[in-house]
Structures are given as structure tokens and as C-alpha cells.
């Protein structure tokens with residue numbers, strides 16, 4: 465290895481030693497409640513596919529049809545090669561869905577932030593940024609050259625203090641916050657942030673990546689959640705999460721949108737979203753417009769999961785959204801937890817520094833939209849040392865086969881001498897049993913999975 469690159473090897477080894485090295489698992493199945501991960505069937509606890517749209521037949525069909533009609537690539541950047549009618553349609557429909565006047569798409573949410581922030585403020589200006597904002601906001605802010613003042617997480621009073629002390633020293637000020645925070649699942653107090661921002665005549669920008677398709681009426685997002693339509697200047701979005709595709713969007717004030725078409729650098733210097741992506745996003749949007757069913761199911765599953773995790777003694781932090789962190793502390797413990805869950809057929813990635821602060825490593829759970837509605841049989845029969853056993857059965861199974869389901873669950877519980885709860889994760893009429901738990905081990909509170917249980921039990925009811 466050339467000497468000039470030797471440092472990389474050392475740094476990689478440091479990451480490994482600190483338990484911070486990312487090992488990426490390979491999927492060979494579509495997104496859904498169950499995945500094939502590194503060749504093994506596993507429950508999906510970690511995608512952003514909140515509504516199950518990534519593999520929805522109508523979304524897939526829309527992408528296929530568009531590819532047949534238009535091909536796949538956009539040709540070049542839109543200002544050079546012209547814009548496809550599909551992109552224009554998507555922008556109009558996204559703006560209407562979010563209840564704002566205009567929208568412009570980017571290739572990703574990350575690019576939307578990199579494009580929007582430097583177009584709005586420059587090196588003479590100031591940015592007030594929540595201390596836990598997403599990396600793309602941080603990078604977009606740095607790229608702008610503006611002075612960055614971080615305020616305490618979700619604290620409008622600290623923001624107000626910062627604005628009061630500093631605002632008048634700069635021609636333009638931008639206040640920027642995540643809507644739903646991607647690592648903790650808490651939601652910015654946008655109504656209060658709006659008030660403070662107004663008072664100091666600053667531009668307000670919110671990144672609604674985890675609010676679209678999740679918060680507000682039928683998933684219309686954080687502005688709808690707080691009834692702030694027309695009051696937030698810039699709303700960043702992504703189609704890579706609830707929409708199940710990929711792509712970014714900046715929505716809001718039409719002047720901002722027009723300006724980004726002239727000065728948003730990823731818009732001007734990088735090709736547009738691909739044709740299948742754009743058509744797929746339109747289909748996802750249509751599904752959201754038609755019914756609130758998918759969003760309702762997401763919240764039903766989320767509430768159930770959170771309640772159960774709390775009941776079982778886990779610390780799920782300050783989350784009020786489907787992003788549910790399971791706080792574990794040190795990165796090596798989180799990685800071990802994740803590895804052992806995987807051995808038991810649950811795919812739940814550990815998240816550590818630098819994605820979250822040191823000492824706040826966690827498993828971050830998002831239930832894929834392909835999960836069936838929750839319903840449970842709960843057999844409480846706690847044993848010393850064992851905090852819980854979780855297994856699950858679907859409403860569908862319950863409704864159709866309540867009696868048989870109950871009998872089976874009792875038998876299984878008796879067999880195992882543990883409490884059990886059942887779901888049918890993939891709504892295929894088979895009970896899916898997941899066994900995982902925490903226990904007090906010699907190393908303190910940690911993971912104890914129950915080797916005497918089968919990894920997954922399937923029961924078919926006649």
C-alpha cells in the first residue's frame with residue numbers, strides 16, 4: 465500500500481476497534497415486513513418504508529409503464545435538456561398535497577438541503593440551526609459560508625436568545641430545523657419556532673423528511689400537523705422514506721421555488737430524478753390522496769410497538785413518531801444487540817457515533833409499512849431474569865381464527881413457560897413468532913435471546 469494512503473488503514477482499524485465500523489448487509493428481496501438479508505429471512509425493523517410503498521404493486525406498475533413510454537434517464541440537467549412533463553406534474557401535485565403554493569424536485573433530500581441553504585444565505589449571513597439537525601442540513605449550512613449558531617435541541621427559548629443577541633449583525637437570517645428528528649423520533653415545536661422566527665424577521669425552513677406520509681392529515685406532513693400552511697417559507701422533503709422511492713423536494717413560497725430553479729446548484733448541475741422514480745412518486749402520492757388507510761395503519765402499529773416496548777422496560781427516548789430508538793448506550797453493546805437480534809431473525813441496525821452522540825448508541829426501529837395491523841395475545845407469566853418474550857399475530861388472523869390462534873398461543877406459551885404476544889407481520893395468514901428479549905446478565909442489563917425458542921414459528925389455520 466502506498467505510504468500516502470496508510471493513514472486510511474489506521475483510521476479504518478480505529479473505527480473497528482471502537483465498534484463504529486459500518487458493516488453493510490446485503491438484501492436480496494424487495495422491501496417489506498420480511499427481507500432476505502445476507503441470504504437469511506429476517507424481520508425488517510429498519511427501513512424508512514413507512515407505508516410499504518417501496519414494493520407496492522401500483523407504484524411498481526407506474527414505474528414500469530413510465531419507463532416504457534419515456535425510457536429511464538432524464539437526458540441531462542433540466543435547464544439544459546428541458547424538463548419532462550412528469551417532473552412538472554410531480555411538483556404541482558406535491559405542492560397541492562402539502563397545501564403550499566409551489567414545489568421543485570431535486571435528486572434526493574440530501575441534495576435538496578445542499579441546494580436550498582446556500583441559495584438562501586451566504587457568507588455575510590447567519591443560520592440558527594437545531595443542534596441535532598440532519599447531516600444534510602449541517603453540510604448545506606457549511607457550504608453556504610454563513611455563520612452557524614446552534615441552538616439547544618427543540619428549544620425555542622434558546623433560539624429566541626440567539627436571535628435576540630445576533631440577528632441584527634447580519635443582513636439575512638435562516639432558522640432551520642428537522643421536523644421529526646431522524647434519530648430520536650421527536651418533533652420540533654414548529655409553531656413556537658415559527659413565532660420566534662417571525663418576531664426576528666428570519667427565514668424559516670423545516671426538513672420534513674420523516675413527517676411526509678406520517679404526520680398531519682393523511683400524511684400531509686408537519687405543516688399540516690401544526691396548521692402552519694403558508695407560514696413556513698421553505699419545506700424540504702424526500703421521496704425516499706414514506707413515498708418508498710427516491711428524490712427530494714423543496715416546497716413552500718413560490719419565490720423561493722423560482723429562485724432555486726435559478727440558483728439551486730444540484731438543480732443546475734446535476735441531472736433530474738429518473739423517469740421511473742418520478743412516475744413511482746406520482747403513484748405513491750395518488751395512493752396517499754385516495755385514502756388515509758396506510759397512514760392509519762402505520763400509527764396503529766407504532767402505538768402498539770411503543771407501548772409494548774415501554775411495558776417491557778425499554779428506554780425508547782423522547783420519540784412521538786414511528787422512529788423508535790431503543791437506547792442502549794455504548795456502540796459495542798448496540799452492535800452486539802443488533803448482531804444477536806439478527807441471529808434470531810430480526811434485522812435492526814445499531815446506530816452509533818457519529819450518527820448519534822457518543823454514549824447514545826441505539827437500535828433504531830421503524831416498522832415497515834408491510835407489517836399487518838397489530839393485535840396480540842398476551843400471556844403474562846414473568847420469570848426471574850427474563851423481561852420479555854415477544855411474538856405477534858395479525859388482526860386478520862385474529863378476526864378469522866381467534867379461537868385457534870388463542871389455543872396455539874397458549875400451547876406455545878405453556879411449552880416455553882414464558883409470556884408471549886403474536887403478530888402476523890406480513891399479513892399472510894401465518895403467525896410469526898419472534899423471540900427476543902432483555903435479561904439481567906452477568907454484564908448488567910443486556911440482551912438475552914432465548915435459544916430454546918425456534919427462530920420463527922409458522923402456524924397455518926385451516
Ligand SMILES: Cc1ncc(COP(=O)(O)O)c(C=O)c1O
Nearest residue numbers: 572573574598646671673702704
Ligand atoms: C432529516 C433528513 N433530511 C434529509 C435526508 C436525506 O434524504 P435522502 O435520502 O432523500 O437523501 C434524511 C435521510 O436520512 C433525513 O433524515
